[in-house]
Amino acid sequence: EAQVTQNPRYLITVTGKKLTVTCSQNMNHEYMSWYRQDPGLGLRQIYYSMNVEVTDKGDVPEGYKVSRKEKRNFPLILESPSPNQTSLYFCASSLLGSRWDTQYFGPGTRLTVL
Amino acid sequence: KNQVEQSPQSLIILEGKNCTLQCNYTVSPFSNLRWYKQDTGRGPVSLTIMTFSENTKSNGRYTATLDADTKQSSLHITASQLSDSASYICVVTPGEGYGNKLVFGAGTILRVKS
Numbered sequence: 550e551a552q553v554t555q556n557p558r559y560l561i562t563v564t565g566k567k568l569t570v571t572c573s574q575n576m577n578h579e580y581m582s583w584y585r586q587d588p589g590l591g592l593r594q595i596y597y598s599m600n601v602e603v604t605d606k607g608d609v610p611e612g613y614k615v616s617r618k619e620k621r622n623f624p625l626i627l628e629s630p631s632p633n634q635t636s637l638y639f640c641a642s643s644l645l646g647s648r649w650d651t652q653y654f655g656p657g658t659r660l661t662v663l
Numbered sequence: 664k665n666q667v668e669q670s671p672q673s674l675i676i677l678e679g680k681n682c683t684l685q686c687n688y689t690v691s692p693f694s695n696l697r698w699y700k701q702d703t704g705r706g707p708v709s710l711t712i713m714t715f716s717e718n719t720k721s722n723g724r725y726t727a728t729l730d731a732d733t734k735q736s737s738l739h740i741t742a743s744q745l746s747d748s749a750s751y752i753c754v755v756t757p758g759e760g761y762g763n764k765l766v767f768g769a770g771t772i773l774r775v776k777s
Contacts (some may be wrong), residue, residue, distance in 0.1 A: 553706070591667065591752070591767030592707075607764070639706050648694045648756045652765070654706025 551576045553655035555640050561661045562630055570625045570658050572640030578653075580646030581623040582607070583615065585636040586657075592639065598623055599646050630662040665690040667755050667768035675774045680743055684751050684771045686736040692758030698727050698738045699752040701770065707752055710738070743775045 553574045562568055574581065582597040584607075594607030598617040612634055614626040623642075627634060638658045643650035667688045676682050688696070695714050699707035711720045711727040713736070720727045724741045740747055753768040 589769055591769045592765075593767075594764060641706070648759075649712075651697075651709045651712070654708070656704070656706050 551653070553640055553642055553653050555638075555655040555658050557658060558656060559659050561663065563663050564631055565629050568627050568630060568660075570627075570638060570640075570660070572623045572625065572655060573621050574623075574640075574642040574653070575621065576642060576644075576653065577620065578642035578644055579620070580643045580650070581617065582641045582652070583613070583623070583625050584639045584641065585609065586639060587636050595625070595638075597646070630660075632662050634660065635662045636660060665755070665757065665766045667753055667766050669751075669753050669768040669771050671771060672769070673772040673774070675776060676743055678743060678745055678775050678777050682740050682743060682773065684738045684740075684753075684773070686738070686753030686768055688734050688736070688753070688755045688766070688768075690755040690757055690766050691734075693731065693734075694756040694758045696727075696729055696736050696756075697754045698725070698736075699754060701750040701752060703749070710751075740773075743773075745775050745777060748773060748775045 556571045579600050583595040584592040586592050593609045596615040598604045640655040641652040643652045670685045697712045698710045701707040713720045713729045715731040726739045729736045750770040750772050752770040755766045
């Protein structure tokens with residue numbers, strides 16, 4: 550089944566404890582992206598990647614890191630999480646990242662930073 | 664500033680009734696507009712995509728309309744079902760030369776009651 554998977558789905562952590570949220574897609578998509586979703590706001594892009602070893606900042610990159618060493622994986626790293634990073638995170642992928650491509654979203658990771 | 668505003672924020676209707684969700688945008692130039700459905704606990708799933716030259720696009724009981732002159736779109740749901748309960752998100756892609764970054768609305772939360 551074509552899909553985007555994220556792990557973990559739920560995570561509660563404490564301020565300053567490094568964490569990684571994994572994202573994997575099995576559709577051989579070139580483009581991958583991370584978003585955060587907060588109540589009353591639209592999805593905001595954190596980072597995106599047009600291809601392996603190519604990553605770029607989105608609208609809200611502060612406090613996050615990413616890497617794209619393989620086409621299928623795009624982990625999101627929080628080196629020192631803070632409470633304002635409590636949010637619902639979505640990974641997405643599309644074929645080439647063109648404006649006509651449909652983005653396919655993962656199921657989301659709900660992160661709480663105490 | 665490119666923005667997408669949706670109304671109402673939330674809506675409750677009885678099963679079997681019709682409803683219409685609104686989306687106003689200021690993104691210019693404009694490439695395409697999508698409606699996504701986001702079930703609780705899941706990632707958004709694309710319902711329709713329209714270019715500036717299209718007025719209407721249907722997907723089963725979902726019909727999206729677009730007026731590019733007034734920068735308005737609507738999503739009409741016919742004969743609602745309990746499974747239509749979800750958040751509906753309007754997403755606009757800027758035109759050529761203005762990047763591929765999607766502009767997301769905050770969504771309309773629809774609840775269908777029996």
